[in-house]
Amino acid sequence: MEKELQIKTLEGLVLKGDSEISILDSALRSQVNFEYSCKNGQCGACKTTLLEGDVLELQIQTALSDTDVEDKKILTCCCAPISDIVIDAEDLTALKHIEIKTLPARINKIEKKTGKIVEIDLRLPPTANLAFLEGQYFDVIGPQGVRRSYSIASSTSNKVLKFWIKEVEGGLLSQYWFNDAKENDLLRIEGPKGSFFFKEPKKYIIFLATGTGIAPIKAILDKLSESPDVVSSTNLMLYWGNREPNEFFWEPDYPELNLQYIPVLSKTHDAWVGRTGYIQGNVINDNLDLGDTQVYACGSLSMIESAKLLLVNNGLNEKYFYSDAFVSS
Numbered sequence: 125m126e127k128e129l130q131i132k133t134l135e136g137l138v139l140k141g142d143s144e145i146s147i148l149d150s151a152l153r154s155q156v157n158f159e160y161s162c163k164n165g166q167c168g169a170c171k172t173t174l175l176e177g178d179v180l181e182l183q184i185q186t187a188l189s190d191t192d193v194e195d196k197k198i199l200t201c202c203c204a205p206i207s208d209i210v211i212d213a214e215d216l217t218a219l220k221h222i223e224i225k226t227l228p229a230r231i232n233k234i235e236k237k238t239g240k241i242v243e244i245d246l247r248l249p250p251t252a253n254l255a256f257l258e259g260q261y262f263d264v265i266g267p268q269g270v271r272r273s274y275s276i277a278s279s280t281s282n283k284v285l286k287f288w289i290k291e292v293e294g295g296l297l298s299q300y301w302f303n304d305a306k307e308n309d310l311l312r313i314e315g316p317k318g319s320f321f322f323k324e325p326k327k328y329i330i331f332l333a334t335g336t337g338i339a340p341i342k343a344i345l346d347k348l349s350e351s352p353d354v355v356s357s358t359n360l361m362l363y364w365g366n367r368e369p370n371e372f373f374w375e376p377d378y379p380e381l382n383l384q385y386i387p388v389l390s391k392t393h394d395a396w397v398g399r400t401g402y403i404q405g406n407v408i409n410d411n412l413d414l415g416d417t418q419v420y421a422c423g424s425l426s427m428i429e430s431a432k433l434l435l436v437n438n439g440l441n442e443k444y445f446y447s448d449a450f451v452s453s
């Protein structure tokens with residue numbers, strides 16, 4: 125039988141917890157939004173400190189280092205309380221009015237952007253009344269109930285939800301997107317989810333993306349371009365990394381923003397005259413002042429882990445590194 129327990133935060137929140145449900149899920153059920161992304165222990169976004177009490181690991185906390193464990197860090201998506209606990213997680217106020225919904229959605233448009241990337245526009249029922257923050261993601265539920273998470277590549281002012289989906293070899297939903305999907309197909313979506321969204325800006329903002337990790341960054345930039353005053357005294361830098369020149373299927377075009385765009389190819393290529401290497405290495409080579417900087421990073425887990433370590437070692441305050449790692453389902 126589930127045992128009812130208390131989850132308390134340093135801010136004074138008190139939530140109902142139980143020993144069979146992760147702290148994160150207990151919070152979400154109570155309409156409290158802690159930081160999270162993957163919900164399966166890999167990305168580390170939900171890392172917090174266990175200040176009092178004990179927890180049980182429901183799934184492996186892959187993203188914790190030995191030092192994290194020594195420092196009493198836990199992943200709220202992986203642990204359930206087995207006593208009353210106190211943690212230092214914050215309720216993200218910006219997400220308070222955001223309600224997670226399950227809704228029907230029809231494919232409005234399908235367009236191949238490259239041989240391996242497809243753009244899908246989904247339209248919702250006129251009564252859907254869906255709110256989300258640019259940067260968040262949705263679970264798309266396709267044929268046979270197969271569910272995958274995709275970041276939204278459009279802003280709330282867009283009439284459709286746009287997704288950029290990369291083909292995954294042997295992937296069940298990939299098969300559908302690349303071979304079978306057609307306009308007007310009926311799917312379901314669940315969301316919005318995740319805590320990757322634009323925060324109060326600092327003097328400098330660095331956006332880092334690899335591959336289709338550019339999608340939530342594009343959504344954030346679209347939103348900023350609709351109200352550029354928000355970042356009128358902020359320098360924006362966008363580093364987008366890909367493996368092949370033809371993977372740069374989108375070009376940022378935001379004349380109203382103070383944005384510098386730096387495409388980076390991972391290796392030298394005959395058809396490429398631009399930057400090469402790791403995007404995080406390019407940031408360091410650019411000698412940016414990281415002291416008054418925010419970073420929004422989205423893409424592969426390896427890029428995010430490496431970028432965070434490198435940038436924090438070079439003066440970035442760890443709490444201003446916001447990330448959304450693409451991890452396997």
Ligand code: FES
Pocket residue numbers: 159160161162163164165166167168169170171187199200201202
């Ligand atoms: S590790 Fe918990 S949300 Fe990713």
